[in-house]
Amino acid sequence: MKLMRYHAAAIAVVAALNVQASDSYEALGTFNINPSGNAPLTALIKKSGQPDINKVTVTVAGKGKNGLPISYDVTKESLRHYNGVPVFGLYPDHNNTVTVDYMSQGKQNQQTFNMFTQPINGVSVDGSYAPYESVNPVKVKEGFEDRLYWVNNIIKDSGDQHGLVRNKGGAFEWTYAPVNFITDTQGDIRWYLKHDNIFDTSNPDKVGVLQGVKQTASGDIIFAQGQRYYRMDMLGNMIYERRLPEGYTDFSHEIRELDNGNILIRVAKKDYVRPDGDVVSTVRDHIIEVDQHGKVIDVWDLNTILDPLRDDLLKALDRGAVCLNVDLDSAGQTMEIEPDAPYGDSPGIGTGRNWAHVNSVDYDPTDDSIVLSVRHQGSVKIGRDKEVKWILSPRAGWKNGLEEKVLTPINANGTPIHCTESGLCDGDEFEFSYMQHTAWLAKEKGTLLVFDNGDARHLEQPPFQSMKYSRAVEYKIDMENMTVQQLWQYGKERGYEWYSPITSSVNYEADKDTYLIYAASAGLFEPEKKWPYYVMEVGYGTDDVKVELEIHPSAARNIGYQAININVDVMF
Numbered sequence: 001m002k003l004m005r006y007h008a009a010a011i012a013v014v015a016a017l018n019v020q021a022s023d024s025y026e027a028l029g030t031f032n033i034n035p036s037g038n039a040p041l042t043a044l045i046k047k048s049g050q051p052d053i054n055k056v057t058v059t060v061a062g063k064g065k066n067g068l069p070i071s072y073d074v075t076k077e078s079l080r081h082y083n084g085v086p087v088f089g090l091y092p093d094h095n096n097t098v099t100v101d102y103m104s105q106g107k108q109n110q111q112t113f114n115m116f117t118q119p120i121n122g123v124s125v126d127g128s129y130a131p132y133e134s135v136n137p138v139k140v141k142e143g144f145e146d147r148l149y150w151v152n153n154i155i156k157d158s159g160d161q162h163g164l165v166r167n168k169g170g171a172f173e174w175t176y177a178p179v180n181f182i183t184d185t186q187g188d189i190r191w192y193l194k195h196d197n198i199f200d201t202s203n204p205d206k207v208g209v210l211q212g213v214k215q216t217a218s219g220d221i222i223f224a225q226g227q228r229y230y231r232m233d234m235l236g237n238m239i240y241e242r243r244l245p246e247g248y249t250d251f252s253h254e255i256r257e258l259d260n261g262n263i264l265i266r267v268a269k270k271d272y273v274r275p276d277g278d279v280v281s282t283v284r285d286h287i288i289e290v291d292q293h294g295k296v297i298d299v300w301d302l303n304t305i306l307d308p309l310r311d312d313l314l315k316a317l318d319r320g321a322v323c324l325n326v327d328l329d330s331a332g333q334t335m336e337i338e339p340d341a342p343y344g345d346s347p348g349i350g351t352g353r354n355w356a357h358v359n360s361v362d363y364d365p366t367d368d369s370i371v372l373s374v375r376h377q378g379s380v381k382i383g384r385d386k387e388v389k390w391i392l393s394p395r396a397g398w399k400n401g402l403e404e405k406v407l408t409p410i411n412a413n414g415t416p417i418h419c420t421e422s423g424l425c426d427g428d429e430f431e432f433s434y435m436q437h438t439a440w441l442a443k444e445k446g447t448l449l450v451f452d453n454g455d456a457r458h459l460e461q462p463p464f465q466s467m468k469y470s471r472a473v474e475y476k477i478d479m480e481n482m483t484v485q486q487l488w489q490y491g492k493e494r495g496y497e498w499y500s501p502i503t504s505s506v507n508y509e510a511d512k513d514t515y516l517i518y519a520a521s522a523g524l525f526e527p528e529k530k531w532p533y534y535v536m537e538v539g540y541g542t543d544d545v546k547v548e549l550e551i552h553p554s555a556a557r558n559i560g561y562q563a564i565n566i567n568v569d570v571m572f
Helices: 076-082 492-499
Strands: 026-034 040-045 053-060 070-074 084-090 095-104 107-116 134-140 146-153 177-184 189-192 209-217 221-225 226-233 238-243 254-256 263-269 284-292 296-301 359-362 368-376 376-384 389-394 407-412 439-442 447-452 471-478 485-490 506-510 512-520 533-537 547-551 558-565
Touching: 026 084, 040 095, 053 084, 076 084, 084 095, 146 209, 146 547, 209 368, 209 376, 209 558, 221 254, 221 407, 254 359, 254 407, 263 359, 263 368, 296 512, 368 533, 389 471, 447 506, 471 512, 512 558
Parallel strands: 359 439, 407 485, 439 506
Antiparallel strands: 026 040, 040 084, 053 070, 053 095, 095 107, 134 547, 146 177, 146 558, 177 189, 209 221, 221 226, 226 238, 254 263, 263 284, 284 296, 359 368, 368 376, 376 389, 439 447, 447 471, 471 485, 506 512, 512 533, 533 547
């Protein structure tokens, strides 16, 4: 893996100050670019001393004619914490103009700083050093210009493999270099993570796939990678960096903070004793809850809750896009599921193989339950008592009492819709999700949002790849009557060019009453065309596209994962 390093960006620079103030005292002095070493497009302006300042507003000027300024307030608590003024939203390779307005000694002051940043330090794939080739704004409607999107992508490179393999099971070898950046609606990078401080193929504790990025209510960022999980502020300072609890291993896909500060983490189990007595490392089938001190307070073991031998969907998978082990030469071919296949990170039945592939976790506080996207089985809700409350999936293969938990589709009038065992339903009012991602709750609406990737739709492969499509879809679930109604969908009408066989996300944004969608692997089967991935906001319950950004990958191996909206107002 080739890396370009620019050390000058982290060196303290004495600012040229253009003071526009009624008070000659300059409360702010020098600044450091990238003070944490992890976020090259941030800075910290140091206080010159006394007196204290308050009512601070920071503005990073937009670049050029159409550049978008970023402005935010800084709380007294943050001023004390940083002993200065945090700066977020600089442009790379640019002489940024940063203005700080503040009160000092009862008078209004303003200081302006010129902050030059270095070019982007990215991952080299096929000669490209940027996290993407370009971001093209297709549409940005009035009122959405100030949106900022964190894009979590991953790159497969020949230097990523660390060569460490377990004897039995696990997903330890699953390793991609992380590419994380924040783009504005003009397609300009305003923040990125210096990945090589976190990702290191020579260190077994720092390999894996960085995923699950979330902004917490406090403005911090949480994520995890391989054997560790992290909490970081937006200057890139690590608030904590913790190993997974003893006995658990191989994080991927999802980490989520609860209102009480506890954390849900999707992990696997080391040294798991199967019913036949064999001892394995499991694959993507455990969820743990840890408290704020990192202690495990609850565990959901899906091997004992669901059916690890159900293979109805697994048998229909496209071998060209299983997990992220993409094999384009096998596109369109289905899997061969053998009950005695080797243990490890490959689709198969039974504990120690990738029978579940949990790729999202959410929490429903109304009944103290978790909601999971179990990619190789369906979406499910499970209570604190480890009992399944519902299953959103075609009925094929569910047994041993789980068949009673499968939801019945209904139309808008509440009439049941006839569907085959494989999920082909009459009419056009309902479709199941297949190989889905992000079964996340829209808590404000009382609904479930799913990115329906669409592989193995109706438990089969279509005659032609070009017949495949993906959707973002909203369901309303009635647990009392065990029914599910489809309320909304988007993406099917965009056809094969929008088809994203792996990864991707959809989330509800309450502040704008929109869905935020990332079709993150569009064009995966067409690498020579290098089709873009799509970050979009769509009006709630409509097909009204408010924002559409095309993210053009730097290489076919640059795979999108998820995108989230970033709230500047809670950062500092």
